[in-house]
Amino acid sequence: MNQKRKAIPTNINIAPRSLSIALLGVLTALALVLSALESLLPPLPVLPPGAKLGLSNIVTMYTAGAEGLLPAVCIAIVKGLFSGMLRGFTAMLMSLCGGVASTFVMWLLLKIPKKPFGLIGLGVGGALTHNAAQLVVAIFLTTPAVVYYIPWLILFGILSGILTGMVLRIIMPLLNRIP
């Protein structure tokens, strides 16, 4: 996650900045595809209402670590606007708040000196923040009674955080080969 940009191979004549822009474009597209793919999954009866895997958190988590806070927040915002197009204004508000807040917290966790947390810790922190931000939006939009969901939101935030952390851990060696 904290790899330094390697020297560009001499046979490719691209400015590092262009490479960075291209990489961010690909990452943004990946976040959108994951979020769209996720909404196609049939709802599992064991999951609480509204529970999602949060696969696109993998992308913002990687971006926060490899590219920095601003690009990661931009991806979260594009993703939020995208779900606004697909699923309406409420979904956009929830996705924007959840995405930006969780990206910020994952970036903060990465900034802690000596890096105490692994990818799973980051994933869980991000997922819990995501759920907490969405809960706050839901409280403002409807009724404070939605706090009834808190235990489920925490439980499934932890589970989906572990999942995203593990996925990133597995694909990290591949991502590290990106120049």
Place this chain on the structure above:
Amino acid sequence: MFEKKDLLIIVPFLIIAAGIFAWFNLRSSAGGIAVVEKSGVEICRIDLSKQTKTEILDIGGDMHIKLKVEPGAISFYHSDCPDQICVRTGKLTKPGQTAVCVPGKVSVRIIQRSGEKKYDGYTGWHQ
């Protein structure tokens, strides 16, 4: 795969979740009054224990929400919203339980009947 310190995030939150879950469930018993709110304003109350037949309640709104009221339970029956989270929440039977349609701005929650409040203590004015 796990860093040991990751558990520092996971375990406390698991304990908090279990605590809140226990708190919500221990203090509630079956039955109660369903409170239906639209845009934060209460529009009706239904005493579920006095409900004898199943009926569909048309709430309307942006998402044309319909509620299904049964003896002892209430649930979202229909909503036009894309996510269908409210419908998938299923039946509410115990005080404290809540179902919400965020796009439709309709919420249903169950409160305890006023005669059977089980407060441990009481502060403030008694009327």
